[in-house]
Every structure is written in structure tokens, then in C-alpha cells.
Amino acid sequence: MTKTRATITAVGHWVPEERLTNADFEKMVDTTDEWIRTRTGISERRILRKGATSDLAANAIQATLKNRGISASEIDLIIVATVTPDMFFPCTACLVQERIGAKKAWGFDVSAACSGFPFALVTGAQFIENGTCKKVIVVGADKMSSITDYTDRANCILFGDAGGAVLLEPCEDPSGGIIDHILRCDGSGEKALNMRGGGSLNPPTHETVDKKMHYIFQDGKTVFKAAVVGMADVSGEIMERNKLQGKDVDWLVPHQANLRIIDATSDRMGLDRSKVMINIDRYGNTTAATIPLCLSEWWQAGKLRKGQTIVMASFGAGYTWGAVLARWTAENAQRG
Ligand code: UT7
Numbered sequence: 390m391t392k393t394r395a396t397i398t399a400v401g402h403w404v405p406e407e408r409l410t411n412a413d414f415e416k417m418v419d420t421t422d423e424w425i426r427t428r429t430g431i432s433e434r435r436i437l438r439k440g441a442t443s444d445l446a447a448n449a450i451q452a453t454l455k456n457r458g459i460s461a462s463e464i465d466l467i468i469v470a471t472v473t474p475d476m477f478f479p480c481t482a483c484l485v486q487e488r489i490g491a492k493k494a495w496g497f498d499v500s501a502a503c504s505g506f507p508f509a510l511v512t513g514a515q516f517i518e519n520g521t522c523k524k525v526i527v528v529g530a531d532k533m534s535s536i537t538d539y540t541d542r543a544n545c546i547l548f549g550d551a552g553g554a555v556l557l558e559p560c561e562d563p564s565g566g567i568i569d570h571i572l573r574c575d576g577s578g579e580k581a582l583n584m585r586g587g588g589s590l591n592p593p594t595h596e597t598v599d600k601k602m603h604y605i606f607q608d609g610k611t612v613f614k615a616a617v618v619g620m621a622d623v624s625g626e627i628m629e630r631n632k633l634q635g636k637d638v639d640w641l642v643p644h645q646a647n648l649r650i651i652d653a654t655s656d657r658m659g660l661d662r663s664k665v666m667i668n669i670d671r672y673g674n675t676t677a678a679t680i681p682l683c684l685s686e687w688w689q690a691g692k693l694r695k696g697q698t699i700v701m702a703s704f705g706a707g708y709t710w711g712a713v714l715a716r717w718t719a720e721n722a723q724r725g
Pocket of ligand 1: 419420421424425428429503542543544546608609610611612613616645646647650674704705706
């Protein structure tokens with residue numbers, strides 16, 4: 390008997406309206422538009438002034454349900470990937486469940502930083518594959534502005550706020566859906582990328598606040614080197630073990646941390662830039678939201694189409710990294 394695969398049947402996203410441009414950063418820290426664009430590929434990011442990660446997630450889920458034409462009461466499970474939960478507990482999935490009125494759903498959060506979406510996607514797919522759920526929402530949402538030190542020029546220019554969601558259902562097309570995944574972690578990376586304040590190791594005190602331990606710490610160069618190798622390695626490996634060449638892949642959907650990391654990954658896969666989803670210029674690094682935000686924008690624009698083969702790839706704090714191979718089965722977007 391062949392196993393039931395999970396597939397993405399709908400996507401949606403939501404971003405706040407307020408933009409922080411490179412010109413705004415030129416007024417805040419010692420930087421230039423030229424440095425930011427050439428070193429990262431970023432021109433602007435969105436900032437959520439009022440509200441929290443659950444708002445980003447709930448809005449992205451509502452957009453996804455609308456695109457599928459179903460109501461929240463049909464959802465069985467909600468998985469929220471985030472490193473900026475509204476609070477330590479209850480989990481953001483519970484807050485979102487109540488907000489959208491997903492009466493029969495249960496849910497939980499996944500913490501895998503920039504790899505949160507692939508980790509949550511693969512987790513959600515298991516519940517479809519084993520037959521216990523029919524409709525699973527996987528949402529990546531992060532209010533990175535809530536943990537960003539806007540005096541740290543090396544890091545503050547990188548991050549933005551966004552939410553992106555997908556709906557997983559059993560796949561009716563035997564050649565479609567989520568085909569394969571490679572997920573990895575290496576805790577030795579903790580030293581290079583972390584937020585050490587606020588948890589059980591360093592509970593919040595005046596001292597932890599004074600030492601700025603509730604902000605993102607990143608040794609950019611070290612993370613950059615690990616990311617270039619990690620993301621390219623798993624992307625290459627998933628292609629090799631599925632006997633795929635560059636010509637067989639329609640889209641690379643990379644985590645949007647740095648354009649130079651994305652280029653290294655597409656080079657390793659033998660993919661032309663025209664087959665790579667890139668929106669880092671408009672949103673910066675939105676952590677768990679980057680991949681579903683790309684999927685949603687490309688689907689909406691009619692560029693991500695039924696039957697296409699995609700590789701989603703990520704690298705982030707932990708370290709965590711991975712690649713997911715899928716064949717797109719969602720109906721094409723209706724464009725006016
Ligand atoms: O998504 C989670 C995973 N995260 C990542 O994948 C991020 C990986 N890292 C990166 O993307 C890059 O390392 C950064 C974009 C963060 C930094 O780029 P870099 O090319 O590695 O720069 P750097 O940190 O080596 O700094 C080069 C120079 C330094 O000056 P000196 O020491 O050479 O005089 C920095 O002080 O650039 C300076 N610098 C800046 N200059 C202008 C650092 N930040 C800025 C800035 N504007 N914003």
C-alpha cells in the first residue's frame with residue numbers, strides 16, 4: 390500500500406503596512422544604503438508597531454483559508470513556527486486558535502528560528518500521512534522588531550516582521566505533495582546566534598536588560614560561513630538522492646537571510662537566478678515567515694503553478710537547517 394502524502398492546498402500571507410527603508414537606517418545608525426544593499430540585498434522591511442506575532446499569524450491564516458474557500462472550524466491542527474511568541478505560555482498556536490475561531494483544532498509552537506517553517510511543515514505533514522488529521526495549518530510568523538536592538542548596526546538592518554501560512558491536506562495526486570525532506574541541527578551554533586536573556590538560564594533581571602540580553606545576538610561572519618555551506622549542502626543532497634538536476638527544479642524557495650547565501654545555494658543546485666524566489670529586497674529577514682511569504686507571493690502572481698517542482702531550503706539559529714522537496718498541487722491563483 391502506498392503511503393498518503395501531505396500536500397499544500399492553499400497559501401496566504403500578511404505583512405504590516407509600515408516600511409523601514411535603508412534611508413531610515415542611515416538616520417538611525419552609522420550605515421549606508423549602498424552597504425546594506427551590496428552586503429545583504431535588502432532595501433526595506435515591514436514593521437508591526439502595534440500588535441504581536443499572533444496578529445501576523447492570524448491574518449496570514451485568514452488569507453490562506455479565504456484562498457481555499459473553507460472556514461476555520463474545519464482545521465484539525467495549527468502549528469506556529471516562531472521565535473517571537475506573544476509570551477512564553479500559552480503558546481501562540483492557542484492564541485491564534487481562539488482568535489480565528491478554529492473550534493475543533495489543537496495546536497502547538499515549533500521553535501527552530503529561521504528553519505521554523507520547514508521543521509513545522511514536515512511535522513504537520515506527519516499528521517496527514519498517518520491519517521489522524523485532514524486539515525493542518527502551518528504558519529511561520531515573527532515580529533523580529535520586538536527582539537531587535539536598533540542601535541546594533543550589524544543586525545538591526547537585517548530583520549522585518551511578517552506572517553505566512555499554508556494549509557496541508559492529503560494529496561490526491563500520487564506524484565504530488567511533499568516528497569522528501571532533510572532536516573538537521575547542530576547546537577554548537579548556539580554561540581554564534583542566540584537570544585540568551587529571559588529564559589530559565591538567564592531569567593529577566595535589571596542586569597539582563599542592561600546587558601541587552603533580550604535582543605538578537607549574531608556573529609554575522611561565523612553564521613554566514615555556516616549558512617553558505619549548510620543550505621547549499623542539503624539542497625544539493627536532496628536533489629542527488631531524488632535524482633534531480635537543475636533543469637528538473639522549477640523553483641528554489643530559500644530562506645531570505647542574505648542574497649549572497651541564496652546565490653551560493655542556487656549555484657550549488659545548478660539553478661539560474663530566474664528560478665529562485667527572492668523578496669529579501671522588500672521584506673528583509675522575517676525568520677519563520679520568509680518561505681511561506683515567498684510561496685504566497687509567487688502563487689498569487691501566477692508564477693507558482695500546479696505540477697511544478699520546488700525545493701524549500703533554510704538555515705538559522707541552533708544551528709538548524711534543512712531542505713524540503715515538493716511538487717505543487719494547489720489550484721492556480723485566479724487572477725483578475
Ligand atoms: O537568518 C538566520 C541566519 N543568519 C544569517 O544567515 C546571516 C549571516 N550573516 C550575514 O548575512 C552577514 O554576515 C552580515 C550581513 C550580517 C554582515 O555582512 P559581512 O559581509 O559578514 O560583514 P562583517 O560583519 O564582516 O562586517 C564588515 C564591515 C565591518 O567593518 P570593519 O571591521 O571591516 O571595519 C563592520 O563593522 O562592515 C561593518 N558593518 C557595517 N558597515 C556599514 C557592519 N554592519 C554595518 C552596517 N553598515 N550596517
